[in-house]
Amino acid sequence: MTRPTILGTGSYLPKRILTNRDLEKMVDTSDEWITTRTGIKSRRIATKGEETSRIAAAAGKDALKMAGLTPDEIDLIIVGTMTPEMAMPSCACFVQQELGAVNAFALDVNAACSGFVYGLDTADKYLRCKPDMKALIIGTENLSARVNWKDRDTCVLFGDGAGACVLATSDNNDSGILASRLFSDGRLSDLLMLDSAPSMNPDLNFQTKNNNKTEIGSEQGPYIRMKGKDVFKFAVRAMSGAVSELLATVDMTVADIDLLIPHQANIRILKGLADRLNIPFEKIFINLNKYGNTSAASVPIALDEANREGRLKKGDLLVLCAMGGGFTWGTTIIRW
Ligand code: ACO
Numbered sequence: 001m002t003r004p005t006i007l008g009t010g011s012y013l014p015k016r017i018l019t020n021r022d023l024e025k026m027v028d029t030s031d032e033w034i035t036t037r038t039g040i041k042s043r044r045i046a047t048k049g050e051e052t053s054r055i056a057a058a059a060g061k062d063a064l065k066m067a068g069l070t071p072d073e074i075d076l077i078i079v080g081t082m083t084p085e086m087a088m089p090s091c092a093c094f095v096q097q098e099l100g101a102v103n104a105f106a107l108d109v110n111a112a113c114s115g116f117v118y119g120l121d122t123a124d125k126y127l128r129c130k131p132d133m134k135a136l137i138i139g140t141e142n143l144s145a146r147v148n149w150k151d152r153d154t155c156v157l158f159g160d161g162a163g164a165c166v167l168a169t170s171d172n173n174d175s176g177i178l179a180s181r182l183f184s185d186g187r188l189s190d191l192l193m194l195d196s197a198p199s200m201n202p203d204l205n206f207q208t209k210n211n212n213k214t215e216i217g218s219e220q221g222p223y224i225r226m227k228g229k230d231v232f233k234f235a236v237r238a239m240s241g242a243v244s245e246l247l248a249t250v251d252m253t254v255a256d257i258d259l260l261i262p263h264q265a266n267i268r269i270l271k272g273l274a275d276r277l278n279i280p281f282e283k284i285f286i287n288l289n290k291y292g293n294t295s296a297a298s299v300p301i302a303l304d305e306a307n308r309e310g311r312l313k314k315g316d317l318l319v320l321c322a323m324g325g326g327f328t329w330g331t332t333i334i335r336w
Pocket of ligand 1: 028029030033034037038113152153154156157192226227228229231232235263264265266293295323324325
């Protein structure tokens with residue numbers, strides 16, 4: 001059976017580095033607190049010229065180069081992001097323009113930190129219907145623009161960046177996407193939010209479940225807000241449950257996994273994931289210490305690093321998983 005296969009990966013990390021020591025000068029925090037509670041030591045901050053679509057296009061270019069394809073050979077561009085420059089045009093259309101991918105159609109997917117896994121699954125389904133298609137899937141974020149730099153609960157967690165992969169159907173019977181599955185639960189929406197005031201109609205009198213108080217984004221600032229402990233617990237349960245269930249559908253177990261690339265939110269979430277799945281911690285790829293939580297970009301940046309570091313050998317079983325606001329979560333099983 002021919003399957004959609006990853007032909008190339010790429011990433012772009014903004015040049016500016018913001019360390020925990022730098023944050024100590026901005027809010028009441030410490031390198032020790034951030035390191036022990038999150039595992040994060042530094043993050044990248046986008047500056048002028050490193051807008052969401054620009055860094056996405058740079059990551060995409062990198063992935064195309066590895067895949068040996070030119071932009072005009074791409075039929076579909078999917079960009080996972082919750083921080084596009086504009087509501088319209090989509091980030092994916094800006095990426096298309098920047099790359100000159102004139103033969104593609106382009107769309108954004110907003111599934112917060114699950115954006116790349118959602119995009120990959122969507123492209124996988126397209127390619128299974130039309131095997132001659134080639135897709136570019138990107139996760140990209142400029143979270144530094146949407147973080148409240150006075151809120152120590154959130155500002156220490158996030159960073160900017162972009163990662164990408166090229167997907168095409170391969171004749172190699174063994175490699176490719178074996179299975180994937182996505183989930184959402186909108187009932188948990190108020191646990192993790194990024195306000196988008198300009199397009200919210202005040203007449204809707206939007207209410208949060210918890211305090212029944214009207215909360216319009218513009219009064220709160222267009223910032224990320226979250227209930228950290230609830231997110232933490234759900235992330236561990238959701239990602240571990242999704243991975244074990246999906247493995248069972250392809251008659252595999254956790255013992256078959258060679259490398260697990262999860263969303264890079266917090267080292268303690270990843271330890272909880274390892275415990276629940278009973279997988280050796282060395283089999284989990286981690287780079288959140290360098291980049292923090294880059295939301296939709298975290299899985300493809302990690303995938304590209306793992307690939308370029310030689311952590312993925314032909315025939316390896318690779319599992320991706322992510323969880324984010326919405327709530328959304330999902331997982332993909334790939335034979336490399
Ligand atoms: N520096 C110093 N102290 C801090 C900081 C900070 N940056 N932030 C919070 N604190 C304080 C709190 O005010 C609190 O003080 P108090 O005891 O006097 O009230 C104390 O530290 C402990 O706070 P907790 O909220 O109990 O800390 P916790 O151990 O839960 O860690 C954290 C907080 C890191 C946010 C954790 O809940 C977490 O990682 N949650 C997951 C959230 C996440 O990753 N979100 C990203 C988006 S979702 C996703 O990607 C899956």
